[in-house]
Amino acid sequence: GFRLNLQNQLLTREVCDGKLIFAPAELEHGDQVLESGTGTGIWLLSLAETIPPTISFTGIDIHTRLFPQEFPSNVSFIQRSITNLPAEWTKRFKIVNQCLLIGGLTRKEWKKAIQEIHRVLVPGGWLQCIEPNIPLKTDIGPHTERMFAAVRDLLAKNGLVHNIVEVLGRKLSKTGFTNVQTHTVSLSAHRHEEEFNHRTLMEWFFLALKPGILAQKLLQSEEEFGELMQSMLKEWDESPQVAWSWSVVYAQKRENNVGTAKFCIYM
Numbered sequence: 001g002f003r004l005n006l007q008n009q010l011l012t013r014e015v016c017d018g019k020l021i022f023a024p025a026e027l028e029h030g031d032q033v034l035e036s037g038t039g040t041g042i043w044l045l046s047l048a049e050t051i052p053p054t055i056s057f058t059g060i061d062i063h064t065r066l067f068p069q070e071f072p073s074n075v076s077f078i079q080r081s082i083t084n085l086p087a088e089w090t091k092r093f094k095i096v097n098q099c100l101l102i103g104g105l106t107r108k109e110w111k112k113a114i115q116e117i118h119r120v121l122v123p124g125g126w127l128q129c130i131e132p133n134i135p136l137k138t139d140i141g142p143h144t145e146r147m148f149a150a151v152r153d154l155l156a157k158n159g160l161v162h163n164i165v166e167v168l169g170r171k172l173s174k175t176g177f178t179n180v181q182t183h184t185v186s187l188s189a190h191r192h193e194e195e196f197n198h199r200t201l202m203e204w205f206f207l208a209l210k211p212g213i214l215a216q217k218l219l220q221s222e223e224e225f226g227e228l229m230q231s232m233l234k235e236w237d238e239s240p241q242v243a244w245s246w247s248v249v250y251a252q253k254r255e256n257n258v259g260t261a262k263f264c265i266y267m
Contacts (some may be wrong), residue, residue, distance in 0.1 A: 001039070001066050004040050004202060005042045006201075008039075008042045008043055008099065009042070010196065011130050011246065015130055015187075015248055020047045021047070021095060021097075022183065022250060023126040023127070023250035023251075024126070025126040027051065027055060027094060030055070031055050032057070032093045032094075033055065033057065033095045033097070034059075034093040034097070034120065035057070035058070035059045035060070035092060036101070036117075037060075037061055037082070038059030038061050038067075040066045040068060041059045041066075041067065043057045043099065044097075044177070045068065045071060045075065053073065053074050054074075056075070056248055057075045059075070059077045059078070060078050060081075060082065060091075061077075061079065062079065062081050063079075064077070064125040076162075082113040082116060082117065083105075083112040084116070085119070089119075091119075091121070091200075092120050093120050093125060094124075094125045095126050095128070096117050096120070096125070096126070096128075096216070097128055098127070098129045100130065101113075101131070102160065103209075106158070106159035107160075107161050108256070110161060110164070110168075114127075114172060114175045115244060118175050118176060118177065118253055123253055124255030126252050126253075127172070127177070127250060127251050128248055128250040129248065129250070130244070130248045131164050131165050131249065132244065132247075133245045133247060134147060134155070134162040136152075140235050140239050141235035141239070142234075143235050144232045144235050147228055147229070148205060150219060151209060153216070153218050154212050154218055157216050165182060165184075168182075168249045173175060176253070176254065177251035177253060178253075182248075183248045183250075184247040185246055186245040187243055187246065189242045191237065192256075199236075203229075206232075207229075210222075210225055
């Protein structure tokens, strides 16, 4: 949970310019906000601290183990998949937020998830998603290239989508969203004085995928993975331009009439 909180704070600060709501969403009293894959609820709880209590927040996740034990009365957490939301949620939410589900949804599930999000948004409501860009070619060195190839192969073998940012843009338009936008930021992966930074996040990203990479025999042993990881990081240290990019993709459900009250939310 601690790692997820640090990750969320870094991505909000670096990818979304410090804004919890990056999309040009307009929140009014009585509006409702949904987060898919909420985890610890850090995004919802941070937002709830800065928003009037007349706005309500719902966090969903397929796992409940990271749900917070204490939270305000206008916040709720529910075990649910974004691919199958309650019928009564149709046209309920002004904003739907999602972060890092590249490893959680298959291509078919993404299609269903986007349809469900479109259904539960009010007309004029916004979806925002933060996802990494997994490069097809890295140009850093052979060890980095081999590790990213293993990641792409792992995602493919599990029916996941390595180029989700590109795919999202297309799927959102096909599902009936409008004002589809992608904001991409390139972040350095060099060592940094801060205890937690983008370099740390990238290391965690590969370590989180290690069990899958070994299970699929994309690398043969823990030792081979460890050696490749160290060789890759050495290449990063020796490359002046090493950086990986992240995107926030946001889109609007076609609106009827939307109010004008707007809150600007910063970390």
